[in-house]
Amino acid sequence: MIARWRGAVLAPVLAIVVAALLCAVALLISGSSPLTALTTLVGQIGSGTVVVDTINSASVYYVAALAVAIGFQMKLFNIGVEGQYRVAACVAAIVGGTVVLPPVLHTIVILVVAVLAGTAWVAVPALLKAYRGVSEVISTIMLNAVAIGMIAFLISPDTFGKLAGNNITTPPIPESGWFPGIPVGSGEIFGMVLVAAALGVGYWFLLSRTRFGFELKASGESPTAAAAGGVNARRMILVALLTSGAVAGLVGLPELLGRDHAYTLVSPQGYGFTGIAVALLGRNHPVGIALGALLWAFLDKAAVALDVVGVPREIVLIMQGLIVLSVVVAYEIVRRAGQRAEQRRVAAAPAPSTETAEAAT
Known part of the structure; x- marks a missing residue:
């Protein structure tokens, strides 16, 4: 009971306190007032379209973090989410x-194509890891570089792209393939937010209510014990990485289907790496990841307001890094403290008497 209290309450509180102190120190070093920065950030809540923009960005970060978290559950580091979602968005x-299809069906086809493309792009690292033991970190990050060249080829005017001013773009997606948004005030929330929420529920159900989820976490905690229990380690590696790639394929679709309706040379980048940070921030829990995604997105949108009051907008990057670092360190400190407390409790427990030992035998 005490150990559970430590993990559920003490670790988050410690992380918040440490993050706040470190961010205050960073602001003071930069010559800015922590109070001014905090007041400005709080004032952004409800200002203009900040809330809508935050939710839209958070939905993208959330899907990216879920893709990373699936691998994390089995101690697999899919650092290739960046390449997987960019290739999937381009192909989709x-x-x-x-193609020319009726509404709804057109959107579904785009979603399916993105999932298949993300899965296919991670298939090579998955097979190398399962059958040859090649580090997924090395293979996936190398494929990120390959993805850049692949996208450049696909959207070149000689293949599927076309010139649009100083930009190169894919053919625009007709309105029949768009994902309708949700009007809110002066803005519009991406309709794919609902898909992101469904993915979060599915992720929770998969890990908490299915045999596969149990085997996935067991393989991550102790591959040897899981293998002794009849879990096929090779199959788990393949399924975990392929599922991670499938989810990664959906990362770029909220903006593709809700705003841009085409993939261009200037389409957003970096969401895969942001997903890693958000997954760490949320401790791989669907609710924690959602809160982390909202916080990360809000800080991104508030950076402009900080710049206006004289706080360098780069300080936001420092704050985001310090927050992630604080969460990781705080949970590790609480975990080790819990281990030491358990060791002391076991050491202080009275040894069984001779009569009890004989009765047990």
């Missing part, structure tokens, strides 16, 4: 802008 945009 090409298909969506080429």
Whole structure:
């Protein structure tokens, strides 16, 4: 009971306190007032379209973090989410802008293509890891570089792209393939937010209510014990990485289907790496990841307001890094403190008497 209290209450509180102190120190070093920064951040809540923009960005970060968290559950580091979602978004945009289908069906086809493309892009690292023991970190990060070249080829005017001013873009997706948004005040929330929420529920159900989820976590905690219990380690590696890639394929779709409707040379980048930070911040828990995604997105949107009051906008990057570092360190400190407390409790427990030992035998 005490150990559970430590993990559920003490660790988050410690992380918040440490993060607040470190961020205050960083602001003071930069010559800015922590109070001014805090007042400005709080004032952004409800200002203009900040809330809508925050939710939209958070939905993208959330899907990216879920893709990373699936691998984390088995101690697999899929650092290739960046390449997987960019290739998937590009391929989905090409298909969506080429085919002619009725509404709803058109959108579904784009979603399926993105999932299949993300799965296919991670298939090579998954097979190398399962059958040859190649580090997924090395193979996936190398494929990120390959993805850049692949996208450049796909959207070049000689293949599927076309010139649009100083930019190169895929054929625009007709309105039949768009994902309708949710009007809120002066803005519009991406309709894919509902898909992101469904993915979160599915992630929770998979880990908490299915045999596969139990085997996945067991394999991550102790591969040897899991293998002794009949878990096929090779199959688990394949399924975990392929599922991670499938979810990664959906990362770019909220913006593709809700705002841009085409993939271009200037399409957003970096969401895969942000997903790693958000997954760490949320401790791989669906609710924790959602809160982490909202916090990360809010800080991104508030950076402009900080710049206006004289606080360097780069300080937001420092704050985000310090928050993640504080969470990781705080949970590790609480975990080790719990281990030491348990060791002391076991050491202080009275040894069984001779009569009890004989009766047990």
